[in-house]
Amino acid sequence: MIFGVLPQKKNQYALRILGNCGEFTSEELLRLSELTAKFGNGKITATSRGTFELNGVSESELEPAIEAVQAAKLRLGGTGATVRAVVACKGTDCRKGMFDVHAFACRLDKEFYGIDVPKKFKIGVFGCLNSLGKAMAQDIGVMPSFTEPGKFEIYIGGLLGNRPVQGKHIPVPLKEEMVADAIRYVLDIYKTNGIYPQRLRTVLDDKKELWQEINYYFKSLAK
Structure with a gap:
């Protein structure tokens, strides 16, 4: 399947449109609205990761719609066995x-989005403790330190x-410039040890020594 294209019912397709970490300009939304009216069913769906999906594209219109x-x-993107678009709360x-x-x-999105992984990999960045639950629902969740x-803090x-x-909370607060290094390390572990269709958590729980390696690496970053 083409990257960013999702099969739907009735032999139709949706096109997933990514913004800039959840932000779209008014001009982009106008263009998306026009394309939805022309190629889709006139409906746009907002996703939990800050993307939009152009729905109801027929098979015969799929290639022209993509073009x-x-x-x-x-x-167009955000599907497949890749690092997905980084999600951000409205903390700015x-x-x-x-x-x-x-x-x-x-x-983070500029560095990591689209990297191939065994299944999929979701990164989220959140601005306060009210988003703790969201941070804990990511493959890697990033939040300001409590202490x-x-x-x-990294989950x-x-x-x-x-x-x-x-x-799982890794109890080693990191400076901002260290967070990308930490994500890169975890991604390398996932790519080295995981196979399709394993998610990161399955890989880490199957080889529990990897949790210890991650803790050691975070401590080395924080020194």
Whole structure:
């Protein structure tokens, strides 16, 4: 299946459109609306990861719709066995946000989005303790530190779906510049030890020594 295309019922398809870590310009939304009216069923679905899906594209219109999305300079993707688009809360503008969440998430998205992995891999960046549950639902969730201002807490191995599991807290607060190194290390572990269709949490729980390796690495970063 083409990247960013999702099969639907009645032999139809949806096109998943990515924004800039959940943000879309008014011009992008207008272009998406026009394409939905032309190629889809006139309905756009918002997803939990800040993307939009253009619904109801027939098989005969699929290729022209994809070409039109690309011509409109909209970002088609966010499917398959890859690192998915990084999700960010509204902490940049929210009064409770403790740092520039969107800018941080965009830096991570630029580095990690689209990397091939055994199944899929979700990263989330959140701006305050009110989003603790969301951070714990990611393969890697990033939040401001509870104990050390200016640093970040990391949660690893969260899952939603039909077998929800809370991500484990790694009790080593990291400076912002260390977070990408930590994610890179966890991704390398996943790619080295995982096979399709395993998610990160399954890999880590099957080889529990990997949890210890992650803890050791985080401690080395924090020194």
